[in-house]
Amino acid sequence: MPAERRLRTPLVVGVVILLITLLAVIQVRSQAEVQRSLLSQDNTSLAFLIDDLHRSNDDLAKQEKALASRRDxxxxxxxxxxxNAALSAEAQNLRIVQGLDPVRGPGVVxxxxxxxxxxxxxxxxNNLHVAGAEAISLAGRRIVTGTVIEASGGEVLIDGVGVRGPWTLVAIGDPSRLATAGDEMTRTLRADARVRSASYRADPDLTISSVIRQRPFVxxxxx
Amino acid sequence: MLAAWPRLRLYPLVALLALAFGFFFAAQLRAELIPPSNRVARNEALALTVRSLETDNAAYRSRTAALQSQIGRLETDAALRSGASRQLADQVAELRAHSGLTRLHGPGETVTLGNGQSPKGGAAVSAYLVNFQDVQDVVNLLFRGGAEGIAVNGRRITPESRIVGAGTAVVIDDGPPLVPPFSVAAVGNRAAIETLLAAPASLGDLKQRQRDYQVQLGWFGAGDLVLPAADTGLEPQYAHAG
Structure with missing residues (x-):
């Protein structure tokens, strides 16, 4: 049966090529998949990012509502x-944001x-800011982004004024997020050999009476 | 009839058919046996959610910026109503400028930051990468130098700004992730800022990594820098005047 043999040889070749291709494709695609998943962010990071974005979008929705109401x-x-009532309300908000007025509200110490x-x-x-603090004081000094905290001659200066421990941070803002931040911060600090004690307490009604003096633009x- | 076919023409045809079937079966098998492993599928689903939330975030920011701009115009109009209104509107305009809610311009310095070179030998070192703490250090230093307004890659810093890291990216006020190179622009006293930047004690860690890993750190002055307005609202939700 020479015709049958002639047919069988290419069929065998074909099956071998098919198997090799099949294996090669599975291998290449599996590796590419792993590579792609490794290159992108891991699921935990993405989950955190989603949490942050949800929170940010919720905040922005509230901000948008407040701004639309002011515009109207x-x-x-x-x-x-x-x-004048609308202008006064905005001035008061901005004075709080810039630390120009005393404030009260829920938060942590x-x-x-x-x-x-x-x-x-x-x-x-920074940790307290990230946890949504709307007003912060450190060692009795009001802090906003832009407040200069620096070391000079062995002491710490806040906007040029010397301060010393034991340190008390007061933060007013979202009580639940601030309590979580306070817990994490103090746990981390207690693991530091320099730290003699670190604690926090949540309080529904805190007051920060220290203020910043606005510097005019030059x-x-x-x- | 088959015997008439030259063998040379049959082999490539069979090989081609086998190749095509091979791809088909491989795709099928992969779909059945190793469905994009759960981890990968989850990863893709999460990434899709992130992209969708980022789109929403950008839309919120765009609407917030438009509202801020409308409010600014309405406040200018309101100032015409009475002497008291004018005084209040002027006060609000100044507060908005200091809060980063309006565009600002003036002389200033721009600090540039970029990743350095990965150390040879595959050592697990990340010191050649610039991160959110480097950006935070530069922002703090510029404020120390008396900066009156700062923007990082076009994102304006406000009194409530938060700078955090997300992998190798930097996220400011929950906005879109910013990746290196970073450009930190500050309006203020150029001479004071330049002196501070050049001081050996300033940005010590960054300067050390500049020497060790060629991390890019530089600065240049400009006679008139323009900083954009922030695209967030600054409406305290928990803190009230006390």
């Missing part, structure tokens, strides 16, 4: 009194007895 109030202001330096304190302030111009 201003655009429908038939009298100077209504316009973190107390640390340790020889912390300017970097430690800046980190602590170089900057607003349009």
């Amino acid at each position: 109030m201003l655009s429908g202001a038939g009298s100077a009194a209504v316009a 973190v107390t640390v007895d340790a020889p912390l330096n300017d970097v430690d304190l800046q980190d602590a302030v 170089y900057a111009l607003a349009p």
Whole structure:
């Protein structure tokens, strides 16, 4: 049966090629898949990112609602009194944000007895900002982004004024997020050999009475 | 009839058919036996959610910026209603400028930061990468130098700004992730800022990594820098005047 043999040989070749291709494709695609998943962020990071984005979008939705209400109030202001009320409300909000007025609200008090330096304190302030603090005081001084915390001659200066421990941080803002941050911060600090004690307490009604004096612009111009 | 076919023409045809079937079966098998492993599928689903939330976030920011701009115009109009309104509107305009809610311009310095070179030999070192703490250090230093307004890669820093890291990216106020190189622009006293930047004690860690890993760190002045307005609202939700 020469014709049958002639047919069998190419069939065998074909099956071998098919198997090799099959194996090669599975191998290449599996590796590519693993590579792609390794190159992208891991699931935990993505889950955290999703949490942050949800929170940010919720915050932005609230901000948008408040701004739309202010815009409507201003655009429908038939009298100077209504316009002035809207302007006063915005001025008060911005004075709080810039630390120009005393504030009260829910939050946490973190107390640390340790020889912390300017970097430690800046980190602590950053942690509270990230946890949604709307107003912060450190060692009795009001802190906003832009407040200078630096070391000079062995002491810590806040906006040029010398401060010392034991350190008390007061943060007003979202009580639940701030309590979580306070817990994490103090646990981390207690693991530090320099720290004699670190604790926090949540409080539904805290007051920060220290304020910042606004510095007028010297170089900057607003349009 | 088959016997008439030259063998040379049959082999490539069979090989081609086998190749095609091979791809088909491989795809089929992979779909059945190793469905994009659960981890990969989850990863893709999460990434899709992130992209969708980022799109929403950008839309919120765009609407917030538009609202801020409308409010600014309405406040200018309101100032015409009475002397008291004018005084209040001026006060609000100044507060908005100091809060980063309006565009700002003036002389200033721009600090540039970029990743360095990965150490040879595959050592697990990340010191050649610039991170959010480096950006935070530069921002703090610029404020120390008296900066009156700062923007990082076009994102304006406000009194409530939060700078955090997300992998190798930097996220400011929950905005879109920023990746190196970073450009930190500050309006203020150029001479004071330049002196501070050049001081050996300033940005010590970054300067050390610049020597060790060629991390990119530089700065240049400009006669008139323009900083954009922040695209967030600054409406305290928990803190009230006390």
